[in-house]
Amino acid sequence: MTDQVVAGTGRGVLQDVRRSGFCFSGGGRYAACLARRGHRLAPELWDLTGDGPRARTLRGSGGENPQTALVATDDGRVLLCRPDGGAHRLLLAVPSRDGDAPAEERLLATVGGPALRLIAGPAPGTAALAFEAGADRTTTVWRLSGRDEPPERIAELPVLVNGGIWLDGTGDRLALASGRAGTGGTVVLNLSRGVLTPLDGLAGDEHLLLAAPRPGVLLTAARRDGAYRLGVRRRGDEGPTAFPDRLNAIEGGVTPLALDPAGRRLALAVTRGARSHLLLHDLVEDACREVGLPAGVLYRRAHWGDAGLHLVHSTPDHPPGPITVLRPSRSRAARRLSRPRPARPPVRAYDGPAGDIEAVVYGDPDTARRVVLALHGGPESSWRLGFDPLFRRLAAAGIAVVAPNQRGSTGYGAAHRDAVRGAWGGPDLDDVLHLGRALSAARGPSLERPMLYGPSYGAYLALLAAAARPGLWARAAVVAPFLSGRRLHDDGPPEVRNLIDRLGGREEIDDDLGPRDLLRLAGRMRLPLLIVHGDRDPVIPVSHSRRLRDRLRESGHRDGAGLTYLEVAGAGHDPLSEAGGHLVLDRVVGFLSEGADRRRPPCDRHGPP
Template identity: 40%
Template sequence: MTATPLTLVGAFPHTRAAPALRRVGFTFSAGGGYAACMASSGEGGWYVESWRLDTASWRLDTANRQLDTAPTGDSAEQVVGGLIVGGLGGADPGSGATGGAIPVALPQAPGAAPESLRSQLVSLPDGRVLICRLHGESHDLVVRTPASVRETFVGSLRMPGLRLMALPAPGPGAPVAVALGTDSRAVTSVWLVSADGGAQPQQVAEFPGMSGGGVWLDRGGRMLALDHLVPGAAGGSSAPTVKTVVLDLATGTVSPFLELAPGSNDRLVAADPESGLILVRSDAPGQDRLGWGVLGEDQPLRFPDCLHRTREFLRPVAIEPGRAGVPASEQRVALQGDWGAGSTLAVWRPSSGQLETLPVPAGRLGGVGHWSAAGLRLPYSSPDHPAGIATVQVDRLLAGPPEAEDPVPTMPLRLAPLQGGAAGMGSVIRILPSPRSLREGRLRAASGWRLDGSAAPGDGGRWHGARAVELAGAAGPMEAVVYGGDTWLTAQHLVVALHGGPADAWRLEFDPALQRMAGEGLAVVAVNQRGSTGYGVEYAQALQNAWGGPDLDDVLALLTSVSGQRAALGLEPASLFGVSYGAFLALLAACSAPEQVARCAVVAPFLSGPRLLAEAGPAVQALTQRLGGTHEPEDGSGARDVLRMCHRLTAPLLVVHGDRDEVVPVSQSRTLRQELLRMGHTESADFRYVEAAGAGHEVLAEDGAPVLHELLASFLRTGRPT
């Protein structure tokens, strides 16, 4: 008996009328006048956007602006929740504002397939976009122009692994990018790529070993610093290390650049060719730390304490444009800090000896940026703001008086008897305050922060917000992104959402599927159980050789606490939602504690690590083996195999899978369906199986995604599988 696929792909026109709700892979042009990214509205697959960025200084009169004012037109700015939000058409011509960012979708030719998430982009100084598309083991290079469906083919390279880097200052007719490729020979091959279509990529170098990273040491695009993998000693007596080397593109030669200590990992992470300022990341000091130095100076690298934060990963995202005569020690560097679900933004000057945190709104930054006279630009998203480009006026944010931090409430992490509403919530969690979150900070951010291109809901309302909280896990606190305000625990319907990966995490960023659930009135707890990334190495490696071990313990502890408290109030237990690895984990939890689960909805699940290894492609097999997915957790509870446990499943079940899933084969879900039928479960009564025709692993972001979002939200609210 076979399933009848639900035809979603092809049922919707490829239109760009709907605004982009997801954006990934941002890249800025060399001069900062343009940017590019992959975008999706959920109604026509992924496509390329080119952004035009105003490079003039930002001038905006905010003296009379108030929070939460209404927009005056389709392209007007508005201040919402402490953000200055520019409309999709840019700044209001009558507002006196400059410094805007305007996204333009690159139209697709009729019948053309959507872009793949694996496509790489390079934003060119004239607004065009260089696209690298993977086809098997070949990469096709094309150049797209805004407002045209035509594309210029500029070459094809047959390499399993290929990545692009923009040249820092390409001239007319000159190459615009460097392509670095690797294959089974363990060598790095390098090509120069032109954008005019008149010549194939020109190979300029080939050297032994694998390389990553990439920082330009000059504005002319000749000297490129790379992270070079140095193999360990024969016999495994020493581990491989990473050292920075410099590739001279004119001669094709490679020379050492950073070698701080034997066995240390030394990477160049940023450089300013004008002043000579460099930033490095090295574990030579005994721990992985950021340091700085000056090119050409006979001074040792310095590793200041202010750049070493044990609970935050700092990365340079941009260096302020150098001014004539300004020494390297006076250059300012913007650093993004990541820990858990959110990001922070700070500015550091070597001579100051301190890191100055900027009062930006809570959310997630994109890890890349560009600093020009118009301001510091970075991708930004939050649960109630789809990704756009933020423009930050650093001096404005630093000019105001110091602000007091919100006090951190000291609340017990274990559950206590509920009294309903916010009082009950206060005994369950510790609220994690966002940095500088007082109203004064929001007003100050509004005068030096602007977000462009972030789509508003089509109904004219507002997206649902979320916040980070700490919940009690089986072995300690764990963070979650929670939709539903202060009364989420006592909401009529509560969903515990489990992320994929397993090396991944929920972030304080816009998620269309969770947003749709919140729109249906569901409270959502998107939890980062052990094994999630962003909380340190030990937390992330908790699942090594233990899939469905510590993470399942955390989920079961949460379900026991939450569902028990809800039962005392006469409310139904929590429901489960999971994607990919999170779907596997949700099924394990629903089978392990059936009385604590109201409903279970899973997308692209697999049944066990060994079953996934047997059916997946080479890349997923390698990942499964590297993470120890075939090992049985050493906790005495036996194998984590959904097929062996699904006889315990009693909650209504919804299974969604794309029939062209390239990561988790659809056969995993088909096998589960067959087993449920064999055990006597009735399809459409006890469970529903939906196979999305033509969809891959990112089925919730591909064609027809809004239909699936609606299906999932409706099922989790009503429990009716039809």
């Protein structure tokens, strides 16, 4: 096996494609996902059997939506679970032999219930299992063969279950997560008998993460000494789980991906800053080494079989797609398919008021005709080195992008992440204003002032920056802003209120700017604004943007001149990536590409210029 990295190709792959819902077939011969190009969402099938992953779009009825679940089969078909009103339609999509012809769709069954999910199966005759969650908190399990035949009902479980980790290669024993009393959270479904039993050997607080079926090696997680630790054991062993020291001392955000077929090596995605690293840990030696990948992002989906380790990877220049590493050397052609490394580093460290601030950068912010400072949502989030259609579109339009991970971002340690606890719009706003001044100084008086962009919490932070230093910015485009932590706590959904409580989002900051309430600060925002909000946003009510729009009008903003308000009918929290999102993307890019005032203010004033 070699560390060769083979990236996906595929006929007609467009660079602005968005992909989600990746799933590998049970044997790892194929993968499937949903791909959106423009307004069209369709299944995409990836063939992993050749020298490099190859993609083809399955043109069918065009009835997909983001809730469609799918599983690839090992013979190159795709099983679809398509929501239809209060039911779910299970279909088999058979690709045509002629790559340009539509795929043939065959209805297998219509299943009721509020939720239905699929997991890939490991053996012939079990291409996938479907789990139907009942309103009475029971689960019906169906077997899908991958052929044109109805699913087989194989079990009625008295509890709701999640996850799904195969413990053998025959498709008979499947580990599931359950709240069933006395099981420690992990149970085993015996498909031949349709019964649940506890998974022997695990402690009461221990959870199964991965398994290598042939040798019976299990990877678990449990809380030990105040932190979650990864454990290793063999199925059937009577002794306690081992928690290797070096495995649990790896720095960064660690995500287990897959165990090799022999159960000796563990593939880990480790996030440090904006990028992912692929580490291979030898569980026998408790030793780790890194596999070189182009700077980018690794996703949770992976499959490690005899043909190699299949991962889902994205870079600023490539949408998410399968790559293959640790595969047997096949041909020189495979080497030619290796994804090239970017010509210039895609991240840059800026001096900040409390230490370095890492930023993902598109273009040259010092010389581009325009530059936008893009602020991520969250606050417990970060920009990463994955593909972003908006940033690519802006760079193509001659607009450089600086996307910083200011204080409050994840991936840089607890102190950096927790700096905004009880201080929303405090240390993070200081970082943003510092970066704005640094960008403006580096660009000199002949180039336009920086612009602002942000979604969700980033929208809130961008508007705070626009109010705090209105003379520093040329314009601002925001998506789904909220008015303040206090106001969002009053009318947000329970999960948002819980986050606000946990992070102290209702606490006020006592400084010259005063309470971080956008209604109070609207009169200071003397710059062109674009506000975008989906009218069905389940996270931040659209009423926040409507109230802000009305207050901006009262303070002198005129529609179509200083204020553009775009409420997207039928859209949720991320209208740029949902159906019709390409049109919203056009509006944002168009607004940020419009001519801005090239004149510089004499100084960076606290009030309106």
